Amino acid sequence: MRSRDEAVAATKVDLHEVAPGLEEYLARAAYVQLTIFENLGRVIATAPSTAAKTALGHAAELSIAKHRAIIAELARLGVDPAAAMEPYTDEVDEFERVTRGADWYENVLTCYLSAGFLDEFYAALATGVDDDAARRTADLLRGESGEALLQEQLAAGIDESSRLASRLALWGRRLVGDIMLVARDSLHLHQDEREEARIEPVFTELIASHTRRMDALALSA
């Protein structure tokens, strides 16, 4: 099995042609991160226990810090961050809407799977943008995350209920499609077969990570 870094290195050259420009890259990554944060805020507000609230509070702190750091990169470019994000909000808001779960655990799974996948996606995409600000963003996205905290909450629920496990397995399988779609929105594709071949290894690696996240909860992906 290849390590994540080797996989990113292998796809390094390929992503140049399909990556957005720096401003679009930062704007999309920032707004996606804001949505991840908002989803965490919702699961904190509706958490069934004070312990869950506090654990997820840490995850939310890490996520909002990432959003704010990417916003700072946009400001450093001399652009207004809100105006820069504006063109991409509809797509991401739609993603948020369709990935809303039916209950608290489904919403925690949405946070867990989408943050894991999209942080890794934008970190990989940075290699195609090829700019210091994008590289700093990639380092940030590969840094400390709330993944383990979210996983703990989910594992505790799954331990108590096998019905929850099968429901979450279904929800996770549905989510991955929507997550891949919002990731692909960031790619400048021209319905070109060569391009499709080029991005395939990136998604293969991202899906492998997704499967590992599901496996960590003993859910079949």
Add this chain to the structure above:
Amino acid sequence: MRSRDEAVAATKVDLHEVAPGLEEYLARAAYVQLTIFENLGRVIATAPSTAAKTALGHAAELSIAKHRAIIAELARLGVDPAAAMEPYTDEVDEFERVTRGADWYENVLTCYLSAGFLDEFYAALATGVDDDAARRTADLLRGESGEALLQEQLAAGIDESSRLASRLALWGRRLVGDIMLVARDSLHLHQDEREEARIEPVFTELIASHTRRMDALALSA
């Protein structure tokens, strides 16, 4: 007019008899801050513009950092933070429930007024707890806040609609009662007239600050 520091100094001795112990103080301050953060999360998720989301994201980052720092003080005492907060969650959750606004601006006003009042209240109460952890918490609560960011959002809305201004003035007047009640829940009162006299200057000062917050929006308190 006395400065805030003078007012806190003047009430320093008085609060000893009514202040909770250190663990209760930290637990209540931490859970109240978590509620302030959750309310900010809600207004971010429902914000009418990307600019508002980003501005309020900064306020949320400051608030969750305060919650996490107080939680760290509890952990330093060797207690489980979630278990320490548990006895006080019902009162604070009820406060959250009754201070839910009818629309986005009312909810932003709830964030603005309750964070302003309660951060100042717990900073003042620390003088009665008389412990380094409480003093660090007071410094933290007096530190950078999202108040100006919230004020800007409200001012922009009020500028556009005089009807909104009168509705928010009413809402602000209603809120102050509920905010004072949740603050008083942290005091160990014994229906003693001397105690009431003792805490009066604290609340006089807090209400003066509340009035300043309303005045800053040209709303009559």
